[in-house]
Amino acid sequence: MTDSYYPKSLSEALELRRETGAIPFAGGTDLMVRFRAQAGTLPKLPHPVLFLGHLEELRQISMDSSGTHIGASALLSDIGVSEHVHPMLSETVMLMASPPLRNLATLAGNIGNASPAGDAVCSLIALDASVVLASLSGERTLLLEEFITGPGKTVMKSDEFIREIVVPADQPDRYWYRKVGTRKANALSKLSLSAMATVHEHRVQDFRAAFGAVGPVVIRRRDLEAQVRGMTLDQLSRETEGIVDAYRPHIIPIDDQRSQAVYRLQASLNLLRRWIDLLMQGG
Ligand SMILES: Cc1cc2nc3c(=O)[nH]c(=O)nc-3n(C[C@H](O)[C@H](O)[C@H](O)COP(=O)(O)OP(=O)(O)OC[C@H]3O[C@@H](n4cnc5c(N)ncnc54)[C@H](O)[C@@H]3O)c2cc1C
Numbered sequence: 209m210t211d212s213y214y215p216k217s218l219s220e221a222l223e224l225r226r227e228t229g230a231i232p233f234a235g236g237t238d239l240m241v242r243f244r245a246q247a248g249t250l251p252k253l254p255h256p257v258l259f260l261g262h263l264e265e266l267r268q269i270s271m272d273s274s275g276t277h278i279g280a281s282a283l284l285s286d287i288g289v290s291e292h293v294h295p296m297l298s299e300t301v302m303l304m305a306s307p308p309l310r311n312l313a314t315l316a317g318n319i320g321n322a323s324p325a326g327d328a329v330c331s332l333i334a335l336d337a338s339v340v341l342a343s344l345s346g347e348r349t350l351l352l353e354e355f356i357t358g359p360g361k362t363v364m365k366s367d368e369f370i371r372e373i374v375v376p377a378d379q380p381d382r383y384w385y386r387k388v389g390t391r392k393a394n395a396l397s398k399l400s401l402s403a404m405a406t407v408h409e410h411r412v413q414d415f416r417a418a419f420g421a422v423g424p425v426v427i428r429r430r431d432l433e434a435q436v437r438g439m440t441l442d443q444l445s446r447e448t449e450g451i452v453d454a455y456r457p458h459i460i461p462i463d464d465q466r467s468q469a470v471y472r473l474q475a476s477l478n479l480l481r482r483w484i485d486l487l488m489q490g491g
Contacts, residue, residue, distance in 0.1 A: 210253040210255075210256060210371055211228070211230070211257075212230070212233075212251075212257045212258075212259065212263050213230050213255035213256065213257070213258045213259065214229060214257065214259045214262075214369070215259070215260075215263065216268045216275055217260070217263070217265070218263060218265040218342075218371070218395040220272055220455060221258060221263060222342060222344050222367075223342060223344065223367075224258055225342050225343070225367055225368070225369055226243075226367040227364075227379070228256055228258070229255075229366050229367075230255065230256035230257055230258035231255045231256070231258065232257075232258055232260050232316070232320060232369045232472040233258060233259050233261070234260050234280070234281050234313075234316055234317040234320075234369075234453075235261055235262075235283070235309075235312035235313040235314050236262040236312065237305065237309050237312055237313045238313075238315065238318075239253065240253070240318055242262060244339040245253075249372065251432070254348065257484075258369075258428065260280065260281050260316075260369065260475055261281045261314065262281075262284045263281060263313075264320065265279070265280045266278075266281035266316075266371065266372075267281050267282050267283070268282070268287075269282050269286065269290045269292050269293065269322065271292040271377075273377065273378040274295065274374065274376070274377060275374050275377040276292045276374070276375045276377070276379075277372050277373075277374055278293070278372060278373045278375070279371040279372050280314065280315065280369065280371055280372055280472045281314050281315060281316060282314060282315060283310065283311060283312070283313070284301040284302075284304055284305070284309075284310040284311075284313045284314065284315065284318075284328075285307070285310040285311045285324070286376060287301050287315060288301045288302040288474055290295070293375075294335055294379060294383075295383070295459075296331050296334070296335065296383040296385050296402060296404070297328065297331050297332065297335065297375065298469035299385050300327050300328055300331040300385050300387075300402065301315075301327075301350070303319075303327065303385075303387050304327050304328065305394055306393040306394045309394070310447060314375055314390065315328055315332075316339075316369075316370040318353055318354070318357070318369060319332070319339060319352065319362075319373070319440070320362070320364075321360070322356045322357075322358070322359065322360050322361055322362050322424055323359065323360070323419060324359060324418075324421055324422070324423055324424060324425050325396050325397045325400075325420055325421035325466075326420070326426075327371040327397055327400060327420065328354065328421070329356065329426055330400050330401075330402045330418050330419070330420035330426045331385060331402040331418070331429050331447055332352050332373065332375070332438075333352050333353055333402070333404075333418045333426045334383075334402035334403065334404050334416050334417070334418040334428065335375050335376070335379060335404070336351070336375075336418045337351075337352045337373055337374060337376075338351050338352060338372075338373070338374045338390070338469065339348060339352055339353075339355050339370050339372075339373055339453040340370070340372045340373070340374060340414045341355075341364060341368045341369070341371065341373035341405065342363065342367075342369060342370075343366065343367045343368040343369075343371060345367070347371065348365070349374070350363070351469060352373075353425075356425055356439050357425070358424050358425060359424050359425075365446040373419035378403050380404040380406040380415075380416065381405070381406045381407070382404065382405050382406065382407070382487070383402075383404045383405075384401070384403045384404075384481050384483050384486060385400070385402050385403075386400060386401050386482075387420075388400065388476065388479075389466075389474055390466070391405055394481070397420055397421045397466075398421060398471070399419065399420060399421045399422050399461070399465050399467070399472045399475055399476050399479075399481065400420035401417065401418070401420070401476065401480065402416075402417075402418045402420070402422060403417045403418075403479075403480075403483040405414065405426065405483075405487055406491075407441065407487055409417055410440055410441045410442075411438065411439070411440050412436055412437055412438065412439050412440075412441070412487070413437065413438075413443070414424065414437060414446060415433050415436040415437055415482060416428070416433055417429075417433065417455070417460060418484065419455075419476050421460070421461065421472065422459045422460065422461040422472050422473070422476050422484075423459065423460045423461065423468075424460075427458055427459060427460075429458055432451070432454050432455060435445055435451075435454070436451060441487070441488050444487065444488060445482060448481060448485075450482050451480070451484065452477050452481055455476075455477065455480055456473070456477060459472075459473050459476050459477065461473055461476075476491075483489065
């Protein structure tokens with residue numbers, strides 16, 4: 209038997225988190241699988257759980273001058289159709305899992321799971337998103353890249369949970385999201401690319417590329433992005449292979465049940481080439 213807590217408000221949830229240390233439970237689509245011994249059996253959760261998925265205060269999606277604020281427990285299905293959400297994130301969440309699961313699963317759950325294959329995490333990192341962590345002592349805001357430190361690892365303290373995710377309003381003009389999986393629905397990514405850019409008067413003003421499932425965390429190299437910024441499209445064309453080669457040592461996938469490292473590396477670099485090609489075509 210697992211102890212569980214069902215708070216009636218955000219403030220009660222924060223009190224319970226501090227008093228009991230119970231772990232956040234939103235849609236349960238990761239937790240119920242992670243702690244299940246085999247298919248068809250009930251999971252044995254080793255910790256008490258704190259239900260957060262039902263709290264209206266955590267399900268709002270809104271926009272202000274700073275950007276879009278997505279409540280930790282907003283459902284993927286609501287995020288996918290919200291007019292406030294950046295289209296790359298909408299497309300990403302609508303390719304996650306399947307419709308029934310998207311009616312349970314949340315963005316904070318994808319982040320809290322801290323998997324390098326978390327699809328929403330990859331696009332959120334490309335979008336420079338932040339997480340707002342709440343506790344009874346107050347709130348702190350961290351870039352998502354700083355929040356997740358390794359597979360299953362975050363810097364969240366035992367009395368905190370994610371209250372919301374903030375996606376800045378100011379974003380590059382172009383984006384491209386590609387997920388490579390075994391099939392369209394209910395397939396975790398073999399690899400993914402969330403790419404963004406602004407090209408103005410034939411010159412690259414912003415360039416971003418975040419790679420999922422090819423390292424211990426989502427790979428985004430701001431140093432390499434800075435080298436691409438400022439290039440003309442002609443330079444970009446000449447330098448394509450140099451850019452791809454610069455990314456190569458940072459894409460460090462593993463073999464697992466979903467794919468092989470050698471395939472993941474090659475396919476990631478092919479996606480990067482394709483993204484650069486799309487920019488040169490004005491796509
Ligand atoms: C069949 C199937 C298909 C799937 N397909 C995909 C896919 O295509 N892409 C993909 O990325 N994932 C996929 N997943 C994984 C999962 O559905 C997602 O990661 C989902 O976003 C998890 O959300 P949740 O609300 O269910 O998380 P939960 O299971 O409730 O929680 C997951 C983790 O997040 C933590 N957490 C939850 N809420 C908070 C909070 N507010 N603050 C801090 N920590 C919190 C929990 O403690 C736990 O560690 C799939 C899962 C299944 C079972």
